[in-house]
Amino acid sequence: MTSFELTRLLPSDHFARALREDVRRGLTAPAKSLPPKWFYDKRGSELFEDITRLPEYYPTRAERAILTARADEIAAATKARTLVELGSGSSEKTRLLLDALGALGTLREYVPVDVSESALREAGRRLAEDYPGLAVHGVLNDFTASLGLPGEVPAPRLVAFLGGTLGNLNPAERSAFLTALRAELSPGDSLLLGTDLVKDPAVLVAAYDDSAGVTAEFDKNLLNVLNRELDAGFDPEAFEHVALWNAEQEWIEMRLRSVRAQRVPVPGVELTVEFAEGEELRTEISAKFRREGVAAELATAGFALRHWWTDPEGRFGLSLAEPVD
Numbered sequence: 387m388t389s390f391e392l393t394r395l396l397p398s399d400h401f402a403r404a405l406r407e408d409v410r411r412g413l414t415a416p417a418k419s420l421p422p423k424w425f426y427d428k429r430g431s432e433l434f435e436d437i438t439r440l441p442e443y444y445p446t447r448a449e450r451a452i453l454t455a456r457a458d459e460i461a462a463a464t465k466a467r468t469l470v471e472l473g474s475g476s477s478e479k480t481r482l483l484l485d486a487l488g489a490l491g492t493l494r495e496y497v498p499v500d501v502s503e504s505a506l507r508e509a510g511r512r513l514a515e516d517y518p519g520l521a522v523h524g525v526l527n528d529f530t531a532s533l534g535l536p537g538e539v540p541a542p543r544l545v546a547f548l549g550g551t552l553g554n555l556n557p558a559e560r561s562a563f564l565t566a567l568r569a570e571l572s573p574g575d576s577l578l579l580g581t582d583l584v585k586d587p588a589v590l591v592a593a594y595d596d597s598a599g600v601t602a603e604f605d606k607n608l609l610n611v612l613n614r615e616l617d618a619g620f621d622p623e624a625f626e627h628v629a630l631w632n633a634e635q636e637w638i639e640m641r642l643r644s645v646r647a648q649r650v651p652v653p654g655v656e657l658t659v660e661f662a663e664g665e666e667l668r669t670e671i672s673a674k675f676r677r678e679g680v681a682a683e684l685a686t687a688g689f690a691l692r693h694w695w696t697d698p699e700g701r702f703g704l705s706l707a708e709p710v711d
Contacts, residue, residue: 389514389521389522390510390511390513390514390522390523390524391522391523391524392503392506392507392510392523392524392525392526393523393524393525393526394503394526395525395526395527395532395534396501396526396527396528400528401501402615404528405424405615405616406616406654406655408420408421408424409612409616409652409654409655409657410655410657413652413657413659413667414657414659417668418659418661418665418666418667418668419667419668419669420608420667420668420669421554422554422640422669422670423501423528423530424608424611424612425604425605425607425608425611425669425670426501426502427607427610427611427614429607429610430604430607430608430611431475431502431505433600433603433604433607434604436600437596437600437601437604440596440598440600440601442592442593442596442597443593443596443601444589444593444701444702445549445550445582445593445701445702446479446549448697448699448701448702449479449548449549449550449580449697449702449704450479450482451697451698452695452696452697452702452704453479453482453483453704454482455695456695456704457482457483457485457486458486458489458490459693460483460486460544460578460693460706461483461486461487461489461490461492462490463576463692463693463706464487464542464544464576464578464706465490465492465542466487466492466493466542466543466544466576467492467493467494467495467539467540467541467542467543468493468494468495468496468497468539468540468541468542468543468544469483469484469487469493469495469496469497469543469544469546470497470499470535470539470543470544470545470546471496471497471498471499471545471546471547471548472499472529472545472546472547472551473499473500473529473547473548473549473551474498474499474500474505474506474509475500475502475505475509477496477498477509477512477513479548479549480496480498480546480548481516483544483546483578484496484513484517484520487544488517488520493520494520494521494540495520495521495522495523495539495540496513496517496520496521496522496523497522497523497524497525497535497539498510498522498524498525499524499525499527499529499534499535500524500525500526500527501526501527501528503526506524506525506526507524509524510522510524523539530555530559530563532566535570541572541574541575542572542574542575542576543571543572543575543576544575544576544577544578545567545571545575545576545577545578546578547577547578547579547580548578548579548580549580550580550581550582550672550702551580552579552580552581552673553581553582553637553671553672553673553674553675554670554671554672554673555673556671556673557673557683560673560683561683561686561687564683564684564686564687564689565686565687565688567687568687568688568689568709571709572709573709574708575708575709576692576706576707576708577684577689577705577706577707577708577709578704578705578706579680579684579704579705579706579707580702580703580704581674581675581680581702581703581704581705582672582673582674582675582701582702582703583674583675583676583696583700583701583702583703584636584674584675584676585674585700585701587631587633590631590638590674591629591630591631591638593638594629594638594640594672595627595628595629599627601627601629601640602626602627605627605640605642605669605670606622606625606627606642607622608642608669609621609622609625609642610622612652615654616652616653616654616655617652617653617654618650618651618652618653618654619650619651619652620650621648624644624645624646624648625642625643625644625645625667626642626643626645627640627641627642627643628640628641628642628643628666629641632671635671635673636673636674636675637671637672637673637674638670638671638672638674639668639670639671639672640668640669640670640671640672641666641667641668641669642666642667642669643664643665643666643667644661644662644663644664644665644666644667645663646663647660647661647662647663648660648661649661675703677694677703680694680703680705681694681705684705684707688709688710688711689707689708689709689710690707690708690710691705691706691707692706692707692708693705693706694706
């Protein structure tokens, strides 16, 4: 019988406090911006699931293709007894790794780490039904603030950070995150990292500005979150969704562009925010990578790249690295 337990590492007021801090800082800066984690309320999560099925949005399919082809190889290379997944969500893609490690006979425990308690509980319930004998230890935590990996789990550990989420961090944030992760790992542990790759800008922009307008609705949903949580007065129709390729930084930027001059009250943080016509609020960066860049960032943080795989079209990269001194 599968066991499921949940450890909460977030105080009850964590999200309310963090949202207020991000909004005060981001909406009073000369170049307005907010971090993309605030997209993901219930409606935002549903919209993102819709995005992953769009014809223009290739990353999810490309990463799944790599995992399907390489899961057995990953299992053999790591012989992991514990699989830790950062930002686990529904844990659906992870089943490929669970199956491969289970078939190898090494897997004892799965540790999904996510900011959503409902997602952790739902995934835990389904895994309990589908993987008899697997211990599932959910950790409610914001891993971008502190990792909080459980120490008393069977070694070696395989930490999976999939979906290209690393690209939502700027270079300094990526360095800090990878360095902190390296500090929590031991010899024999491994890191499996998903990274979207640099490609034709037209393909990239289409993936973040689909013809059906789903990504535009997803982007504007951030304003609905602010209206609900901070009693703000944003009119989503007063903003248009923009996706563009920043060639110098090699990342996609999503922005909300004000279609008119406007003043928006945000009582929850005692602000009134002014937008000029055409002024933009950056809501996401999504960095794209090259193999040599991934290897260099890993090396700086104390990892050695041991395996590198891509899908047949070379759109997405999956790397397996290990901590080194």
